[in-house]
Amino acid sequence: MSRVLIVEDETHLVKGLRFNLEAEGHCVEVAGDGESALQRLLGSRSDEKRGDRGGGEGEDFDAVVLDVMLPGKDGFAVAAELRAAKNFVPILMLTARGRPEDVLKGFAAGADDYLAKPFELPILLARLQGLLRRRDWSRMSAMSADSAAGASPDYDEFPFDGRVIDFGKLELRAKANTIRLTVMEAQLLRYLVRNSGRVVSRKSILEDVWGLDEHTDTRAIDNFIVRLRRYIEDNPAKPEHLLTVRGVGYRFTPEPRKPEAS
Numbered sequence: 001m002s003r004v005l006i007v008e009d010e011t012h013l014v015k016g017l018r019f020n021l022e023a024e025g026h027c028v029e030v031a032g033d034g035e036s037a038l039q040r041l042l043g044s045r046s047d048e049k050r051g052d053r054g055g056g057e058g059e060d061f062d063a064v065v066l067d068v069m070l071p072g073k074d075g076f077a078v079a080a081e082l083r084a085a086k087n088f089v090p091i092l093m094l095t096a097r098g099r100p101e102d103v104l105k106g107f108a109a110g111a112d113d114y115l116a117k118p119f120e121l122p123i124l125l126a127r128l129q130g131l132l133r134r135r136d137w138s139r140m141s142a143m144s145a146d147s148a149a150g151a152s153p154d155y156d157e158f159p160f161d162g163r164v165i166d167f168g169k170l171e172l173r174a175k176a177n178t179i180r181l182t183v184m185e186a187q188l189l190r191y192l193v194r195n196s197g198r199v200v201s202r203k204s205i206l207e208d209v210w211g212l213d214e215h216t217d218t219r220a221i222d223n224f225i226v227r228l229r230r231y232i233e234d235n236p237a238k239p240e241h242l243l244t245v246r247g248v249g250y251r252f253t254p255e256p257r258k259p260e261a262s
Contacts, residue, residue: 002062002132003027007037007078008094009071017065020121021128029061034073037066042085058087063131065124066111067094068102076109083110088170088180090131094119100212104220107210108227112183134183158193160254161241163232165189172231179231184210188224192242192252201249225250 004026008014018028031037043058068075079091093111095102103114112134113127156167164173170186172179181189191209192200202221206212225244229236240256 001025001027003029003060004063004065004128005029005031005037005040005059005061006065007031007034007070007075008065008067009033009069010067016121017124020125024125029059033071034075034078037064037078038073038081041082041087041089061089063090063092063128065092065094065128068096068106075111076105079106079109079111083182086180088182090134090183092124092128092131101220103210103212107182107184108220108223110182131183158254161256165193174232181231185224185228189228192250193254196252196254199245199248199251203249205249 002025004021006014006017006021006028008017008030009032014030014032018030021028029040031040039058041058041061041064066075066078070078073081075093079093082089082091091111091113093103093106093114095106095114095116099116103116106114112131115124115127158165158167162175165171165181165186166173167186167190170181170183172181172189188205188209191205205221225242226236229239229242232241233239241253243251243253245251
């Protein structure tokens, strides 16, 4: 049984979601605003940011259905604080209809998937189930690694220039560091890897990775690229792997040419 936290202030929507999710076999809890959601998910870690030492550890949920429009802290702030606190619970973000900028802003904050309101209930259930499956696969991969005892683990990995992207575990291992990736960061990296050496346009990223219209504001893509460069480049200000092709898009180069020694 999966534990799902619904963060939503519309009572009629909460009742319908709770009824249907419980009918699907999930255990459902509800938070009506961003602050109470963070308190439940982070516990004392959320309190300490405000100077309050009370409370305890956060509760363990398998997924969060998070509305953008909330009283107090909005969904973007909630997602960003969770990721900053190293809480990687899968987040399905609910956004306003006709606002693709909300979708991109949600991904940038750390959401794993999105759904525009109003939505069809079967679609929400399918999206949520997809996030829960990914979480289960990630846990199973970690367990397999622990029990392999020298065996070669069957991971979907991409090694390059002393780094490894582990798409199964949503991790990037760079030298001595291990960086957790959101689902959307991993999907963008996978798309760039599949097109290694080729220029990919912002239009193709919007349509093929995020399923958005080409006319959506592309500044959010640039922000994603900046963040990925921090992960994979020795010097993000002078990238060697993830290059900008001015006026077109980006090119991923796994093994850049090194200057020859004189």
